[in-house]
Amino acid sequence: MTSDSATIVALATAPASGAVGILRVSGPAALEVGRRLAPGVPASPTPRHAYLASFVDAAGAVLDEGLFLYFQAPRSFTGEDVVELQAHGSPRLLRLLLARALEDERVRPALPGEFTRRAFLNGRIDLTRAEAVADLVAADSEAAVRAAAAGLSGALAERIRALETPLRELHADLEGVLNFPDEAEGADAEAVPRVAELRAVAEALRAEVGRGRLVRQGARVALYGPVNAGKSTLFNRLVGEARALVDAEPGTTRDALEARVEWEGLGVTLYDTAGLREAPGRVEALGIARTRELLAAVDLAVLVLPPGTSREEAASWTREAGATPVFVVTGKCDVMPGAEAEATAPPRVSGLTGEGVEALRTSVLTRLWGGGTPSAVALVSERHADALRRTAEALGRAEDASRVSTLEVLSGEVGLALEALGEVSGTSVSDALLDTLFQRFCIGK
Numbered sequence: 001m002t003s004d005s006a007t008i009v010a011l012a013t014a015p016a017s018g019a020v021g022i023l024r025v026s027g028p029a030a031l032e033v034g035r036r037l038a039p040g041v042p043a044s045p046t047p048r049h050a051y052l053a054s055f056v057d058a059a060g061a062v063l064d065e066g067l068f069l070y071f072q073a074p075r076s077f078t079g080e081d082v083v084e085l086q087a088h089g090s091p092r093l094l095r096l097l098l099a100r101a102l103e104d105e106r107v108r109p110a111l112p113g114e115f116t117r118r119a120f121l122n123g124r125i126d127l128t129r130a131e132a133v134a135d136l137v138a139a140d141s142e143a144a145v146r147a148a149a150a151g152l153s154g155a156l157a158e159r160i161r162a163l164e165t166p167l168r169e170l171h172a173d174l175e176g177v178l179n180f181p182d183e184a185e186g187a188d189a190e191a192v193p194r195v196a197e198l199r200a201v202a203e204a205l206r207a208e209v210g211r212g213r214l215v216r217q218g219a220r221v222a223l224y225g226p227v228n229a230g231k232s233t234l235f236n237r238l239v240g241e242a243r244a245l246v247d248a249e250p251g252t253t254r255d256a257l258e259a260r261v262e263w264e265g266l267g268v269t270l271y272d273t274a275g276l277r278e279a280p281g282r283v284e285a286l287g288i289a290r291t292r293e294l295l296a297a298v299d300l301a302v303l304v305l306p307p308g309t310s311r312e313e314a315a316s317w318t319r320e321a322g323a324t325p326v327f328v329v330t331g332k333c334d335v336m337p338g339a340e341a342e343a344t345a346p347p348r349v350s351g352l353t354g355e356g357v358e359a360l361r362t363s364v365l366t367r368l369w370g371g372g373t374p375s376a377v378a379l380v381s382e383r384h385a386d387a388l389r390r391t392a393e394a395l396g397r398a399e400d401a402s403r404v405s406t407l408e409v410l411s412g413e414v415g416l417a418l419e420a421l422g423e424v425s426g427t428s429v430s431d432a433l434l435d436t437l438f439q440r441f442c443i444g445k
């Protein structure tokens with residue numbers, strides 16, 4: 001779907017009772033439609049002025065008294081004429097207002113994300129900022145809010161531009177040399193350092209993808225280990241509330257319990273798993289399979305061992321996590337005070353007394369984030385990661401070509417890199433990609 005001349009309308013607020021509900025209209029007919037609902041507003045309202053107005057039905061009966069806002073094209077969110085009716089937050093009232101707006105044949109309901117899509121298509125915001133709008137609405141941790149806000153203010157756009165502009169210049173230079181080979185003196189040699197430098201910039205951006213995913217989706221951390229090592233007490237302590245069923249009998253935790261916490265602003269989903277071994281019953285056997293699956297999927301596995309576990313046993317438990325990184329702690333250190341105090345032994349924690357729990361939290365964060373407080377990262381989505389991978393790969397091939405191959409090949413690869421990067425900024429996107437992207441927006445965004 002490309003931009004059309006229809007005027008679109010949708011509720012900008014959630015379809016639930018609230019203090020205020022907003023009906024938003026965008027397109028050429030916005031002002032006329034808005035004034036039919038609020039006839040008291042002057043024919044040429046002052047842009048961005050909040051008029052207190054009566055909203056009326058077709059017979060002129062008053063439905064509500066609210067605020068009327070007019071943004072004149074192109075100085076609006078969408079770049080089109082926009083009118084907002086800010087009414088009292090009654091879902092039924094808002095549906096009446098929506099239905100009235102739709103009586104005009106130039107008006108149709110907005111598709112999911114269509115306001116933001118129009119903002120993009122009208123050049124008000126680039127694609128990274130449009131995506132940041134959806135990220136902000138979906139953000140469920142402080143770090144995710146901050147990362148989306150950074151994207152919204154153009155942080156990623158700026159970094160992409162810093163790569164895209166010199167890449168475009170290089171491409172233009174190479175094409176110029178190809179078209180006028182007489183002036184090609186030394187062009188190959190000159191291209192080598194430029195390609196290498198741009199490749200390094202692309203790789204550096206790519207390196208942030210992992211952190212971006214952590215911020216956006218939150219980290220997943222599982223506690224595992226032998227039965228009765230104090231996992232559930234530790235889980236409860238970490239979660240800060242009595243969630244897991246804690247019992248003196250081994251094997252109480254039959255399946256993974258999960259809880260969402262926020263550490264230093266980073267969203268973390270914690271899992272408390274069933275013991276992997278020594279489980280006699282069938283329920284436990286099922287739990288074991290699920291535990292293995294879970295361990296393969298998480299970002300970090302915390303292996304909780306009882307005091308006195310041998311080195312060999314610890315190593316064999318570590319192997320259970322497969323490729324997932326493991327952080328080993330000695331649980332229930334309250335049971336055997338002073339035991340295993342040697343420097344090589346895993347850090348001691350006790351869910352019961354809280355000893356070592358803060359240190360564990362810090363270590364886990366360091367393992368996940370690699371030091372420093374989780375902060376706003378520019379790069380967030382898998383889509384960005386994939387486009388940047390293709391950018392870096394094309395530049396890698398360009399770098400090889402700049403040494404051994406022809407200028408045509410080199411320029412072709414630089415062109416491919418540029419195209420892949422354009423999928424992030426939005427300078428080269430298909431309608432199909434836009435459809436996919438804006439489908440994850442809600443209606444009215």
Ligand SMILES: Nc1nc2c(c(=O)[nH]1)N(C=O)[C@@H](CNc1ccc(C(=O)N[C@@H](CCC(=O)O)C(=O)O)cc1)CN2
Pocket residue numbers: 012022071074075076077084124
């Ligand atoms: N009531 C209300 N609140 C809202 C929005 C909205 O549309 N309505 N927003 C919507 O999602 C966000 C605010 N975003 C906005 C972004 C740009 C413009 C705007 O008018 N931009 C023009 C003018 C810029 C200027 O003059 O400084 C432009 O970009 O040209 C408005 C809102 C969040 N809060």
